[in-house]
Amino acid sequence: MITLDNVSKRFSGNTAVDQVSFSVPQGAFLVLLGPSGCGKSTMLRMLAGLDHPTSGQIRFGDKLIADGSGDMFVPPAERGAGLVFQSYALWPHMTVAGNIDWPLKVAGCSAQERRAAINTSMDMLGIAQLANRYPGEISGGQQQRVALARMIAPKPGIMLFDEPLSNLDATLRVEMRFELTKLHRATGATSVYVTHDQVEAMTMASHVAVLNHGRIEQFDTPNNLLANPASAFVAGFVGTPPANLINVEDGKWFGTLEDPALKGHSGTAMVRAEEFSIHAGPGHRRIACTLAEVVPMAGQRLVQSMTESGQRLTAIAEGNGLLSERLYFELPASPSALFDQKGARV
Ligand SMILES: Nc1ncnc2c1ncn2[C@@H]1O[C@H](COP(=O)(O)OP(=O)(O)OP(=O)(O)O)[C@@H](O)[C@H]1O
Numbered sequence: 481m482i483t484l485d486n487v488s489k490r491f492s493g494n495t496a497v498d499q500v501s502f503s504v505p506q507g508a509f510l511v512l513l514g515p516s517g518c519g520k521s522t523m524l525r526m527l528a529g530l531d532h533p534t535s536g537q538i539r540f541g542d543k544l545i546a547d548g549s550g551d552m553f554v555p556p557a558e559r560g561a562g563l564v565f566q567s568y569a570l571w572p573h574m575t576v577a578g579n580i581d582w583p584l585k586v587a588g589c590s591a592q593e594r595r596a597a598i599n600t601s602m603d604m605l606g607i608a609q610l611a612n613r614y615p616g617e618i619s620g621g622q623q624q625r626v627a628l629a630r631m632i633a634p635k636p637g638i639m640l641f642d643e644p645l646s647n648l649d650a651t652l653r654v655e656m657r658f659e660l661t662k663l664h665r666a667t668g669a670t671s672v673y674v675t676h677d678q679v680e681a682m683t684m685a686s687h688v689a690v691l692n693h694g695r696i697e698q699f700d701t702p703n704n705l706l707a708n709p710a711s712a713f714v715a716g717f718v719g720t721p722p723a724n725l726i727n728v729e730d731g732k733w734f735g736t737l738e739d740p741a742l743k744g745h746s747g748t749a750m751v752r753a754e755e756f757s758i759h760a761g762p763g764h765r766r767i768a769c770t771l772a773e774v775v776p777m778a779g780q781r782l783v784q785s786m787t788e789s790g791q792r793l794t795a796i797a798e799g800n801g802l803l804s805e806r807l808y809f810e811l812p813a814s815p816s817a818l819f820d821q822k823g824a825r826v
Pocket residue numbers: 491494495496514515516517518519520521522523676
């Protein structure tokens with residue numbers, strides 16, 4: 481179990497992590513998800529022991545490993561946590577096997593233990609045939625596999641990942657997502673994974689912490705984030721495509737279309753792309769748009785368009801029918817969720 485209790489991290493006046501509390505059970509796959517600069521890496525670095533919290537407490541199981549008061553700080557090497565970064569950080573003068581061996585050697589394992597751990601972790605990542613090559617002689621994807629094998633060789637109880645797939649191309653990323661999920665299951669280690677890619681989060685996580693400006697917007701399962709976003713920020717960040725957030729003024733969609741379902745509300749309303757229907761002409765509950773972009777997606781089309789007031793809307797079009805430049809998006813009978821002017825769910 482990993483527990484954070486009111487953890488904050490300030491860098492000379494700048495608050496990177498702001499009073500974060502959560503707990504995940506042993507064996508969880510926690511994803512820290514959020515836009516650039518929201519504090520994900522700082523949280524991971526505090527778990528790894530590379531940064532000290534300014535206040536609050538971090539526990540692995542029952543053990544206090546860092547306390548903002550400064551009274552307790554377990555050094556990185558004694559936390560039983562392995563770390564993999566976006567850059568593979570392999571030693572260029574050591575072979576693949578030598579790189580994997582390095583942390584085992586530092587930990588003082590016997591030659592026999594080391595040999596067994598190197599072979600097991602190379603087998604798990606499917607890189608045994610590369611054992612005697614140098615990092616300069618293997619591809620980027622293979623280097624990332626070596627970095628992962630090096631991380632799991634000492635059998636860490638906690639695996640920490642900082643955007644490990646961002647240097648890989650799209651096809652390799654999909655393959656490695658699958659490999660990472662397999663690795664997580666096979667090792668049983670609790671994983672914490674930093675990304676700004678919500679597809680990675682949704683496919684791999686058991687728990688997701690959505691971060692914004694150093695604070696947790698929502699801590700939930702991937703399904704609940706999609707079904708019940710706690711804030712406008714979450715609704716506009718997760719999902720493929722993310723939901724539309726439509727401006728509502730005094731009970732009127734876009735400030736112009738009055739609707740009893742919005743009575744008295746000002747803020748935003750959530751409409752998922754699949755809840756709009758697309759029409760060629762005007763009508764009840766329809767808003768005029770200009771076609772901006774059409775993206776084919778799994779037998780359907782993602783249609784991006786712009787309203788006259790400049791709001792970008794996304795809808796799903798079935799089939800291959802021709803779409804004219806002038807379109808009308810029809811609103812559903814009621815919004816899936818309403819958010820107030822500060823973005824909180826109402
Ligand atoms: N060593 C540091 N000194 C000062 N400010 C820092 C330091 N490290 C991070 N920050 C600041 O803390 C905030 C959070 O940074 P952090 O790297 O944790 O964000 P992130 O969500 O991981 O971003 P990215 O996805 O771009 O890596 C940012 O405003 C950043 O500038």
